[in-house]
Amino acid sequence: xxxxxxxxxxxxxxxxxxxxxxxxxxxxxxxxxxxxxxxxxxxxxxxxxxxxxxxxxxxxxxxxxxxxxxxxxxxxxxxxxxxxxxxxxxxxxxxxxxxxxxxxxxxxxxxxxxxxxxxxxxxxxxxxxxxxxxxxxxxxxxxxxxxxxxxxxxxxxxxxxxxxxxxxxxxxxxxxxxxxxxxxxxxxxxxxxxxxxxxxxxxxxxxxxxxxxxxxxxxxxxxxxxxxxxxxxxxxxxxxxxxxxxxxxxxxxxxxxxxxxxxxxxxxxxxxxxxxxxxxxxxxxxxxxxxxxxxxxxxxxxxxxxxxxxxxxxxxxxxxxxxxxxxxxxxxxxxxxxxxxxxxxxxxxxxxxxxxxxxxxxxxxxxxxxxxxxxxxxxxxxxxxxxxxxxxxxxxxxxxxxxxxxxxxxxxxxxxxxxxxxx
Numbered sequence: 371x372x373x374x375x376x377x378x379x380x381x382x383x384x385x386x387x388x389x390x391x392x393x394x395x396x397x398x399x400x401x402x403x404x405x406x407x408x409x410x411x412x413x414x415x416x417x418x419x420x421x422x423x424x425x426x427x428x429x430x431x432x433x434x435x436x437x438x439x440x441x442x443x444x445x446x447x448x449x450x451x452x453x454x455x456x457x458x459x460x461x462x463x464x465x466x467x468x469x470x471x472x473x474x475x476x477x478x479x480x481x482x483x484x485x486x487x488x489x490x491x492x493x494x495x496x497x498x499x500x501x502x503x504x505x506x507x508x509x510x511x512x513x514x515x516x517x518x519x520x521x522x523x524x525x526x527x528x529x530x531x532x533x534x535x536x537x538x539x540x541x542x543x544x545x546x547x548x549x550x551x552x553x554x555x556x557x558x559x560x561x562x563x564x565x566x567x568x569x570x571x572x573x574x575x576x577x578x579x580x581x582x583x584x585x586x587x588x589x590x591x592x593x594x595x596x597x598x599x600x601x602x603x604x605x606x607x608x609x610x611x612x613x614x615x616x617x618x619x620x621x622x623x624x625x626x627x628x629x630x631x632x633x634x635x636x637x638x639x640x641x642x643x644x645x646x647x648x649x650x651x652x653x654x655x656x657x658x659x660x661x662x663x664x665x666x667x668x669x670x671x672x673x674x675x676x677x678x679x680x681x682x683x684x685x686x687x688x689x690x691x692x693x694x695x696x697x698x699x700x701x702x703x704x705x706x707x708x709x710x711x712x713x714x715x716x717x718x719x720x721x722x723x724x725x726x727x728x729x730x731x732x733x734x735x736x737x738x739x740x741x742x743x744x745x746x747x748x749x750x751x752x753x754x755x756x757x758x759x760x761x762x763x764x765x766x767x768x769x770x771x772x773x774x775x776x777x778x779x780x781x782x783x784x785x786x787x788x789x790x791x792x793x
C-alpha cells in the first residue's frame with residue numbers, strides 16, 4: 371500500500387482550503403488579489419452540506435407522512451438532517467480518503483471493503499446523532515431504525531456513485547493529458563521534420579559529366595537516413611549516404627551531427643577511407659556503444675570519370691554499367707562500433723550512361739503482403755529498364771513500385787535513394 375495519498379486526494383476535492391506558499395500569502399492579503407477560485411473549496415463544502423440537508427428534509431417528510439407522526443416532525447426533521455449529513459460526508463470522505471488505498475486489492479475484496487467502510491462510517495455517525503436525541507430514540511425505536519436503514523443504503527449508493535464519478539473523471543483527465551502530450555509531441559516532430567528537411571540537399575548541384583537525383587522519406591516523421599551532395603568544384607563532387615541506427619528524433623539528432631561532421635571533414639585532399647576512419651573515431655568518442663551508422667562516401671572526379679569510395683558497412687551501392695550491375699563493397703565495418711577500426715578504399719570508372727544507385731535498407735528490405743522483401747533484384751530491374759529515363763522519373767517509379775509492393779503494410783523504415791549517371 372502506498373504511503374502517500376494519490377493525486378485524487380487534492381484539497382479542492384476534499385473541500386478543504388490548501389495552505390498557500392508564503393509568496394502567495396502576501397499577494398492574497400490585498401483586497402483585489404483574490405481570484406474567482408479562492409473560495410471554491412468552501413463553496414463546494416457548503417453546497418454539499420446544503421444538498422444533503424435537503425435530502426434529510428425529504429426523508430423526514432416521507433417518514434412522517436408514511437407513519438403518521440407529524441407531531442414529532444420538528445425533532446424528526448433535525449434528526450433526519452443530521453443523519454443525511456452523516457451520509458453525505460461519510461460518502462465524500464470515504465471516497466476521497468479511504469478508497470484510493472484499496473485500488474490494488476482484488477475487485478471483490480475492494481468492493482466489499484468499500485461497502486463496509488461506507489456502512490461503518492454511516493452507523494458510527496448515526497450513533498453520534500442518536501446520542502443527541504436520546505428521548506426520541508427511545509420513544510420511536512422503529513422510526514429511528516428506519517431512518518438509519520435508509521441512510522445506510524443511501525451512503526452505499528452515493529459512495530459507489532461518487533467513486534464511479536471520480537474514476538471516470540480521472541480517466542477523462544488522463545486521456546486529455548495524454549492527448550495534449552501527443553499533440554505536443556506531434557508539434558515537436560513536425561518541427562524536427564522541417565529542420566531535417568532543411569538539412570537535406572535543397573537543390574541538386576550541377577557537376578560536369580554527372581547527373582544527380584535523390585530522395586529521403588522518413589518512416590516516423592523524422593528518421594536516421596541521410597544523403598548529401600558535396601560539390602567541391604565544377605567537375606568534382608562528394609556523394610554521401612548513411613543510415614543511423616534507430617528511428618525517430620534520437621536517430622535524427624545523431625544524423626544531423628554526423629552530417630555536420632561529414633561536411634567539415636570532406637576535403638579534396640582527404641581520401642574517403644581516412645574520412646570514414648575519422649568519422650568512426652568521433653562517433654565512438656561522442657555516443658553510446660549502441661549508437662552506430664552505416665555510411666558510404668565517394669568522391670567523383672569528372673575529369674578522370676572515376677569514383678573513389680569507402681563503404682563503412684552500408685548496403686553496397688550498385689554500379690550499373692554495360693557489363694551488368696557491380697556492387698561497391700570496399701571499406702569496413704559501420705562507424706561507431708570500434709574506435710580503432712580501419713577502412714579500405716575502392717575506385718570505379720563511370721562511363722557515359724552508367725548509373726550509380728546508393729540506397730538504404732528501407733528500400734530492399736521493404737516487406738510485401740507475404741513478408742517477402744522488395745530486394746536488390748527488383749531495384750536493379752527497375753534501374754535497367756529505365757536507365758535511359760530522367761533520374762527524377764526513375765526515382766518516382768522506384769517509390770511508386772515500392773508503395774505497390776508494400777500494399778497495406780505500413781512503411782517500416784526510412785527510404786532513401788541517391789542516383790547518379792555519367793554523361
